[in-house]
Amino acid sequence: MTEELAVVPIERVDDVFVLRQRAREASAAAGLEEADQVRVATALSEVGRELLAGPAKGSARFALTDGGRRLSVTVLGLPAPAEASASPALAAAARLVDAVEPADGGPAGAVTLHKRLPPGRTAAAEDVRRALAVAPTRPLDELRAQNQQLIATLDELKVRQDELLRLNAELEETNSGVLAMYGQLADELEETNRGVVALYAELDDKTVQLAEASEAKTRFLANVSHELRSPVHSILGLAQLLASPAEGKLDDEQRHQVGLISRTAGELLGLVNDLLDLAKAESGRLEPEIGPVDLVDVFADVHAGLRPLVAGEVELRVEPPTGLPAIETDAGLLLHVLRNLLTNALKFTEHGSVRLSARALSPLEVALDVTDTGIGIAQADQARVFEEFFQVKGRLQARRRGTGLGLPYARRVARALGGDLSLVSAPGVGSTFTVSLPVRWASALAREVSPGLTEAGPIDVGTALLVDDDEGFRRILRGMLQDVAGQVLEASNGEEALASMASRVPDVVFLDLRMPDMDGGAVLARMGQEASLRDVPVVIVTSADLEGSGGGSLGRAAAVLAKASLDRTTVRDALVAALSQP
Secondary structure, eight states, X not given: OEEEEEEEEEOSHHHHHHHHHHHHHHHHHXXXXXXXXXXXXXXXXXXXXXXXXXXXXXXEEEEEETTTTEEEEEEEOOSSOXXXXXXXXXXXXXXXXXXXXXXXXOOTTOEEEEEEOXXXXXXXXXXHHHHHHSOOOOHHHHHHHHHHHHHHHHHHHHHHHHHHHHHHHHHHHHHHHHHHHHHHHHHXXXXXXXXXXXXHHHHHHHHHHHHHHHHHHHHHHHHHHHHHHHHHHHXXXXXXXXXXXXXXXXXXXXXXXXXXXXXXXXXXXXXXXXXXXXXXXXXXXXXXXXXXXXXXXXXXXXXXXXXXXXXXXXXXXXXXXXXXXXXXXXXXXXXXXXXXXXHXXXXXXXXXXXXXXXXXXXXXXXXXXXXEOSSOOOHHHHTGGGSTTOOOOSTXXXXXXXXXXXXXXXXXHHHHTTOEEEEEEXXXXXXXXXXXXXXXXXXXOOOOOOOOOOOOOOOOEEEEEEEOSOHHHHHHHHHXXXXXXXXXXXXXXXXXXXXXXXXXXXXXXXXXXOOSSSOHHXXXXXXXXXXXXXXXXXXXXXXXXXXXXXXXXXXXXXEEEEGGGOOHHHHHHHHHHHHTOO
């Protein structure tokens, strides 16, 4: 919609001043800002001068378009094509208004200038007509007004230039501060990096030291455990000999004292064994002997072994697993873990029950649960019970002694078997320890085993040589060889043993591994070099850890016996195996 307002002729120079004045007044009446008024007036003034440069006369038609939201002025009679780029005047006008385009339906040389009003404003045609109907001022007056506008514009430009200079100064100062800050940050970052590098180096040193300390602790535990086991075995053996009918009758008081010695030594041996088991687990020398294991048989063995420990108002319930397949694991290590958990449960349960059950977690995993109705474990202590030497404080702890090594060792064994050990507990309610195990073993782990033992039969040994640095244990072993060996010789070290064998070759040698000056492995090597001793059967009797590096030189031993499980039957079985070798 277009609404015509007025027509201004452009025929002489004075008309350009009138056109500029009319443009400013129409813009003001339409509602344009003062700066936009100057832009419209200047644009029309430039176009008017362009028109007067040609031979034809022209005019400017003012109108409101786009529903009163835009002021449009059509100039007729331009000497050049009506394109914004056709002349410098039109190009300048195009920079001052919103659009310069050829007039719709007009003759050649007609162009329309458009200036949009501010958003939300609409011009009233009558207001603009009244403004355009006012008589024009003299050219000098218009020139004076134009100069005033120019001065105001220059003043505004100077203010903006000063503001720009101020902003540039502030920006330069800010940039200087930023550069200084970046420099400081770079220095601090470099210093921090040096500190981090130094910290990492220190951490590496600490890691090495911790690894060395852990290894030293493991060696210490293994060595101390071995050194303690030998005298404890001697005490147990001597107590067994004293209690044996062959040693004569004991009165009731003596029998009580011997039993007390035996029980105390047994407790001490249990503590020492816990230390040795933990040392073995920490050193990474747990190598499970994997084979098919029926959980029904495992549960039966556990029940038979722990039934004597049940006392008071506690019921031991072992629920035979049903519907579960045989799993691939180490039966001995699994029995050790379950006995450990059930013994702990019986120890800290005064009333109720201790239950062992099994369930399938998935087709590839089973869970063995040990559940009790005992005193329970607080949430804050549940993670710490798997720490070495930690024991939960409570009223039952004083009456039930322990080392705090059983649960850490049980978890290590469970993980060595490819599973894990977890705990759910609440004080006053009870605890549930869950051993999760894979049904199939991930990789086959083979390990060399000691020679199998045969059933004992009639034995006739002429001379047996006992080689051990522990006099008490030699006495125990000599008592176990009564009615078996015609003569029992003794040696307290390797050199003494070789000297004894040089003077008289024995029929069998019972040899300890760890001895001062010359250990059992060296004695075996020396015997292999002597033609007269090469075929003498040797039975290793030791409390050393045979799964370590020390077991590699025992290939020619006829049998290997642990001092912890030594009795008359075991000794005679070992003799049968040794003497039956070709």
